[in-house]
Amino acid sequence: MLDLAIVGGGPAGLTAGLYGTRGGLANVVMYEKGMPGGQITQSSEVENYPGVCKVVSGMELMECWPKQAMRFGLRHEMQEVVRVSRCEDIFLLTLDNGQTQKAKSVIIATGSTPKRAGFEGEEEFFGRGVSTCATCDGFFYKDKEVAVLGGGDTALEEALFLSKIAKRVYLIHRRDKFRAAPSTVQRVKSNPKIEFILNATVKKVYGDQMGVQGVIIQQNGQEIDLKVPGLFVFVGMQVNNEVIKQEDGSFLCEVNRWGEIVVDLRMQTSIPGLFGAGDVRSDASKQVVCAAGDGATAAISAINYLQARGEELKIC
Ligand SMILES: Cc1cc2nc3c(=O)[nH]c(=O)nc-3n(C[C@H](O)[C@H](O)[C@H](O)COP(=O)(O)OP(=O)(O)OC[C@H]3O[C@@H](n4cnc5c(N)ncnc54)[C@H](O)[C@@H]3O)c2cc1C
Structure with a gap:
């Protein structure tokens, strides 16, 4: 059983992994369906990440993040998480290879994807112009x-x-x-x-x-x-909340009218032990620096949650 499962390996997920492992959690896995780095790796110019003076590409900005997080024991599994559900006090992750994984706490950091504009021919010619x-x-x-x-x-x-x-x-x-x-x-x-x-x-x-x-x-x-x-x-972004959709169509935790995961200032959702971070959460500024900050906050909250509840969790 994992202490902490992180779903998504963008700035929020990677920072959560860094803070979670460096903060003492021994068994932390970050599930990322592609290469770690997130959507910013698609950007050609980033000039507003604090402390980085020259204009860099998103790929350059994210280059060291996985290396730094893994130095403290974060494990990356290149898997898509199909669903996160709850079983007594713990969480069950269903992976796209058919396997399941149990975790005591989960951080959802699945980010967002570009919206379609809805004009005629958009789908037909997507990837061909x-x-x-x-x-x-x-x-x-x-x-x-x-x-x-x-x-x-x-x-x-x-x-x-x-x-x-x-x-x-x-x-x-x-x-x-x-x-x-x-x-x-x-x-x-x-x-x-x-x-x-x-x-x-x-x-x-x-x-x-x-x-x-x-x-x-x-x-x-x-x-x-x-x-x-x-x-x-480039007409806006849509949150990736599929992973918290349950078989009956309901969401595992509270979401707002845009489908964003509702969190408090500690990134805590309506379900104890489940946290949201980055673009996927309510009121997000949808910027790399904010996603990273959310990831750190969510990991610190997960550590506090496990320290307070760890031994008394009902395990199915
Ligand atoms: C073209 C472009 C330019 C941008 N320019 C800037 C900029 O200049 N400055 C700035 O601050 N921000 C910029 N942004 C916004 C910034 O990229 C986002 O705010 C930031 O990446 C959000 O981080 P995140 O970790 O929340 O999510 P994301 O970066 O979206 O990462 C989420 C990750 O989760 C993975 N994932 C999703 N679902 C699953 C699943 N079910 N299982 C496993 N993995 C999953 C995805 O593959 C993805 O890697 C830009 C975005 C784009 C698209």
Whole structure:
């Protein structure tokens, strides 16, 4: 039986692993279905992680995190956790290889994934011209024209990144004001390779077997046919809460109307011994530094919980 199981190996999960093992827990496993690092590894430019002076890619930022956490005994298992359920006072993790694992405490740090915008052709052309990752797919558009959809920090930062590769970047946004940080908006506005298409929405993408050939945009009641081979979509994030969904469709612990796990300031959920950390929890700022802070808090709370309750847990 594990003392602590961590689901997700992004900034929140890795920091929870570091604090949990360094704080004295002997038997801690972090389940991460892919490579540890989380969604920030898709970002080409991170300039707001404290203490890191130069602009680095998400991959560079996360390089040392797993190594540091594993130094104190954290084990990583490359498995997807299908479900976390409760059995008396302990937790049962169902893994995608069919096995189950018992744990005395659990931290859910499954993060979030980019939302779909919902236009026609988005699914059909996903991976063939429609993308949510400029770092992964930007190079395909070297010296070509490309479009970006969205008006937040991520959309603008990725438009800046793409402007270094592509010949021209069209930034499509449904308003004429941006939600991004003023300094980022300024950099985008002064970039001669980025052209704005404002108060506009994407109606559909079209193409053939080879991929996208163009984007139909609606602006002020008119349709624009933008002939570009790629569209990058950055319209917000959706929380990964599937893992706490039970067989009857209910959630293991309280979630809010967006499906985010409700936690208190100690990252404690409505179920004792179950904690939420990072993008998946309620009121998260959805930033690396905040996710890391949550991970540390959740691990400290798990240690306190086990010290207070450890011996008297009813075990099924
Ligand atoms: C393109 C982009 C640019 C960004 N730029 C910045 C920036 O400049 N600065 C900043 O601070 N933040 C930025 N962010 C946001 C930042 O990446 C997130 O806030 C942060 O990564 C959240 O960390 P997390 O650990 O909560 O979740 P995540 O990073 O999402 O990690 C969750 C991990 O859990 C794993 N997982 C999910 N479900 C399961 C399961 N059932 N079983 C096993 N593993 C599972 C996933 O594979 C993933 O690795 C950016 C995000 C994106 C996408």
